Amino acid sequence: MHRGCIPLLIALAQVTGSSAKTVSYDWNVTWVFASPDGFGRPVIGINDDWPCPIIEADVGDFISINLNNKLGNETTGLHFHGINQINTNSMDGAVGTNQCPLPPDHSVKYRFYVSSEGKYTIGRG
Numbered sequence: 021m022h023r024g025c026i027p028l029l030i031a032l033a034q035v036t037g038s039s040a041k042t043v044s045y046d047w048n049v050t051w052v053f054a055s056p057d058g059f060g061r062p063v064i065g066i067n068d069d070w071p072c073p074i075i076e077a078d079v080g081d082f083i084s085i086n087l088n089n090k091l092g093n094e095t096t097g098l099h100f101h102g103i104n105q106i107n108t109n110s111m112d113g114a115v116g117t118n119q120c121p122l123p124p125d126h127s128v129k130y131r132f133y134v135s136s137e138g139k140y141t142i143g144r145g
């Protein structure tokens with residue numbers, strides 16, 4: 021995990037049958053006081069919580085994340101490590117590559133199809 025990543029995990033499972041759905045999240049990116057390495061300090065969390073939440077979806081679903089930058093003093097964004105973004109390249113989210121940084125008090129919606137199973141991390145910025 022490179023600098024700037026937040027430890028989110030997507031647990032995706034292969035399912036049989038057709039029960040495709042959209043898995044939706046509404047996330048505020050916020051400063052949180054936490055001690056990830058034993059020393060308390062402001063860290064970046066989701067919805068005033070740290071560690072950050074886990075996304076769970078099944079192959080065939082869509083993931084939809086409405087991201088609100090509530091940091092106040094820093095830009096942000098999400099990017100999805102190892103997720104296929106076939107025809108949704110702009111949803112990959114890497115700041116400076118696939119999207120511009122999201123300014124404070126702005127929102128962006130990520131929406132993409134889950135094409136393969138696995139566990140992945142999400143990076144910030």
Ligand SMILES: [Cu+2]
Nearest residue numbers: 022025143144
């Ligand atoms: Cu990353």
